[in-house]
Amino acid sequence: MKYYYEYPRPCVTVDTVVFGLDEGDLKVLLIQRAQDPFAGRWALPGGFIHMDESLEDAARRELEEESGVKLAYLEQLYTFGNVKRDPRDRVVTVAYYALVKLSAHAPHAASDASNVAWFPAADVPTLAFDHAKILETAMARLQAKVRYQPVGFELLPEKFTLTQLQKLYETVLERLLDKRNFRKKLLKMGLLEELDEIEQDVAHRAARLYRFDRKRYAHLTKKGFNFEI
Amino acid sequence: MKYYYEYPRPCVTVDTVVFGLDEGDLKVLLIQRAQDPFAGRWALPGGFIHMDESLEDAARRELEEESGVKLAYLEQLYTFGNVKRDPRDRVVTVAYYALVKLSAHAPHAASDASNVAWFPAADVPTLAFDHAKILETAMARLQAKVRYQPVGFELLPEKFTLTQLQKLYETVLERLLDKRNFRKKLLKMGLLEELDEIEQDVAHRAARLYRFDRKRYAHLTKKGFNFEI
Numbered sequence: 001m002k003y004y005y006e007y008p009r010p011c012v013t014v015d016t017v018v019f020g021l022d023e024g025d026l027k028v029l030l031i032q033r034a035q036d037p038f039a040g041r042w043a044l045p046g047g048f049i050h051m052d053e054s055l056e057d058a059a060r061r062e063l064e065e066e067s068g069v070k071l072a073y074l075e076q077l078y079t080f081g082n083v084k085r086d087p088r089d090r091v092v093t094v095a096y097y098a099l100v101k102l103s104a105h106a107p108h109a110a111s112d113a114s115n116v117a118w119f120p121a122a123d124v125p126t127l128a129f130d131h132a133k134i135l136e137t138a139m140a141r142l143q144a145k146v147r148y149q150p151v152g153f154e155l156l157p158e159k160f161t162l163t164q165l166q167k168l169y170e171t172v173l174e175r176l177l178d179k180r181n182f183r184k185k186l187l188k189m190g191l192l193e194e195l196d197e198i199e200q201d202v203a204h205r206a207a208r209l210y211r212f213d214r215k216r217y218a219h220l221t222k223k224g225f226n227f228e229i
Numbered sequence: 230m231k232y233y234y235e236y237p238r239p240c241v242t243v244d245t246v247v248f249g250l251d252e253g254d255l256k257v258l259l260i261q262r263a264q265d266p267f268a269g270r271w272a273l274p275g276g277f278i279h280m281d282e283s284l285e286d287a288a289r290r291e292l293e294e295e296s297g298v299k300l301a302y303l304e305q306l307y308t309f310g311n312v313k314r315d316p317r318d319r320v321v322t323v324a325y326y327a328l329v330k331l332s333a334h335a336p337h338a339a340s341d342a343s344n345v346a347w348f349p350a351a352d353v354p355t356l357a358f359d360h361a362k363i364l365e366t367a368m369a370r371l372q373a374k375v376r377y378q379p380v381g382f383e384l385l386p387e388k389f390t391l392t393q394l395q396k397l398y399e400t401v402l403e404r405l406l407d408k409r410n411f412r413k414k415l416l417k418m419g420l421l422e423e424l425d426e427i428e429q430d431v432a433h434r435a436a437r438l439y440r441f442d443r444k445r446y447a448h449l450t451k452k453g454f455n456f457e458i
Contacts, residue, residue: 001233008280009238051237051319055310079308079323081284090280092241094308
């Protein structure tokens with residue numbers, strides 16, 4: 001025992017919920033724990049913070065160490081600190097979440113993880129600790145957020161069809177949307193750039209491709225525009 | 230030094246931003262620090278968590294100990310954990326915020342606080358630690374939130390005039406609103422109960438009093454209604 005303190009201190013960990021979209025299915029990245037507690041159980045990637053790194057740096061480091069997934073930006077979700085959430089000790093965990101293009105990230109397990117995989121967010125195995133609660137909180141945050149901020153585009157490829165976009169919203173919000181209303185609302189905001197390209201290699205009639213216009217969004221936002229689906 | 234650990238551990242604190250409305254002015258509750266670091270400097274009420282209490286319980290306890298203000302409900306704001314945010318040691322702080330009816334809370338300093346007072350949220354003295362950043366984050370959250378959730382009513386007396394309500398929104402959002410549009414939007418939602426009462430003891434023509442209909446809001450929310458100002 002090398003560290004001495006006058007008052008007791010909790011451990012501080014970070015955990016990250018990484019969402020990815022796969023053919024219209026919302027997935028979440030999980031690792032299988034190699035060690036106790038909960039050895040063999042699936043969990044969110046995460047671990048103990050170092051004393052010389054910020055919370056977000058710790059979350060990025062743990063994510064990369066355990067799953068090989070390297071992310072530039074994470075958003076803080078919520079801090080979970082119930083007294084008995086970890087059987088070892090008092091552990092406060094700061095949870096983060098991120099949205100990624102699933103195809104751009106091929107995870108590989110390392111460090112404390114014996115395995116890593118994408119699971120459907122709506123159908124995960126029994127998770128370690130209170131990670132089911134953390135995942136549920138992240139889902140609720142994502143659902144609230146996609147309605148008021150254009151975060152959904154982070155999940156799609158650079159060029160997408162309106163059908164892919166609608167499917168994304170339907171998947172995240174867990175309900176069907178009226179096609180005509182959805183398109184009208186979106187196109188009216190003027191944030192989608194219609195490209196001179198159509199889908200390739202599809203069995204059905206190839207649809208028009210669009211791109212999200214980030215510059216225009218930044219410009220409109222400055223002028224008080226509010227994104228809303 | 231009574232506590233020994235194998236790995237170094239940070240301290241965990243909680244800090245709370247309490248907003249109150251006073252005659253149309255948005256106020257924030259601050260305490261004056263009795264001890265170093267930053268002795269004499271104003272700060273948010275807060276302190277170290279105990280090992281056997283949840284984060285929210287710790288925030289409530291510290292708030293009551295230092296300011297005498299007792300609150301049933303706090304909402305978690307954000308966790309601040311930059312490496313050098315506290316000159317003593319590595320300290321991660323979980324920030325909470327609350328909205329109260331200012332008239333219902335007469336604070337009195339105790340514990341580590343030599344003084345306690347309500348300050349205009351837009352004009353506070355130089356704060357200890359990174360508390361200016363925490364206050365700024367709380368203001369931004371409040372501004373985002375009042376637009377989509379009827380949290381503003383927490384700041385008002387039980388019975389209020391439409392002018393008081395508009396003044397509240399103007400204060401929080403830091404901009405003037407069009408009176409006719411504001412009233413139309415609000416009354417259309419059907420969440421305000423018009424009372425058979427008017428203001429008492431006012432110099433100007435007494436205005437009609439209203440009450441926020443919580444039951445109806447809960448009912449509408451279940452049916453998918455979205456509050457929006």
